[in-house]
Amino acid sequence: MPTTPSGRSSEAHGQRQSRQPESHDAHDGLAVDDEREAPMLRLTQDQMLVNQALVEKIFACERAEIALRQSEQKLHDLLAHQHATREDERKQISRRLHDSLAQNLLALRMDIVMMHQQTTGKHYRLRDRIGAALDNVDVTLRSVKELLGELRPACLELGLLATIEMELRKFSRASGIAYDLRAHPGLGELVLNEEEVLTVHRVLQEALNNVCRHSLASRVIVQLETGAGTLAMTITDNGIGFDQAAPRKPNSFGLLDLVERVAAHRGHLVVSGARGHGTEVRLQLPLSQACANDPV
Incomplete structure (x- = not known):
């Protein structure tokens, strides 16, 4: 089909x-x-x-x-x-x-x-x-x-406390600013090496020079303490202080030089203050092993 x-x-x-x-x-x-x-x-x-x-x-x-x-x-x-x-x-x-x-x-x-x-x-x-x-x-x-x-300093051989006392007396005679030294008991018996004493002295010297030139203070308090293998020095004045936020003056290297000097000894240097409330310089310096083992 x-x-x-x-x-x-x-x-x-x-x-x-x-x-x-x-x-x-x-x-x-x-x-x-x-x-x-x-x-x-x-x-x-x-x-x-x-x-x-x-x-x-x-x-x-x-x-x-x-x-x-x-x-x-x-x-x-x-x-x-x-x-x-x-x-x-x-x-x-x-x-x-x-x-x-x-x-x-x-x-x-x-x-x-x-x-x-x-x-x-x-x-x-x-x-x-x-x-x-x-x-x-x-x-x-x-x-x-x-x-x-x-x-x-002529009294480096006499130790830390004698060096600081002499520097403070010289500063007070030259500036007319009173001072108050507050030392930890037994600090006079602490034996430091010459470089450590000289570093502490340079910090104190620069801080006192700044107080004399800029602070308009009438009194400076220096406090020395030891503990945990560290020497602490605090320098306080009752002057006009400074503004921490203000820019640093050009060619002003005094404190920066001290910071580097202290850092070479594994220490720390801090500067603080406020306008109208004085200035505080605090130094913390590790002691050498022989000094840290001495009883204070």
Whole structure:
């Protein structure tokens, strides 16, 4: 029958027609997936490059930080060496001044005193001139003595407490500012090495100079304490104080120099104050092992 084959043929043709769109849709799906994966792949690659750049940047920063720390440590070592060299030069200059100039002035004074004693009252003009020369020699001797004290305290060998007391008496005579020294019981028996005593003295000297020049204070309190292998010195005045938020004056390196000097001995120096409430300078200095073991 002619109708049957044509029916089957048309049915098969319809099936072939219906299968062709399915193959086309699968191909379109793969194309869409490829289009979606391509940006993701590029984004992943870009992210990997960014991460690699960040890692390299972190390593570079770490290397720079290590180099900065090494440079900072070298700077601290250089400053400590300069402080030690400067103190050694002061010591040598002080010794030479004492051995030459001071002794020669003392010998000259003795000769002038003998001349003054042997001059009779009849030679009153000569006696007056000799007396004036003697006064000039005494003034020069006092100046040399003060210069020697600035270069190197004369009582370093007597210990910390004697050095501080002498510096306070000299400060009070020169400025007219009263002082109050409050020392921990038994501090006079504490034995420090020369460098530690000299560091404490330099801190006290600079603090007293600042009080005399800037504070307008009428009294200074110096308190000394020891404990846990540490020496603490607090210097307080009742002056006008200062504004801690104010910028530091240019070419003002006195306190910064002291901070570096104290840091070379593993210590800490803190300056605090407020406008109208005075200033406080606090020093904490670790003691050497021999000093820390001594009973105080």
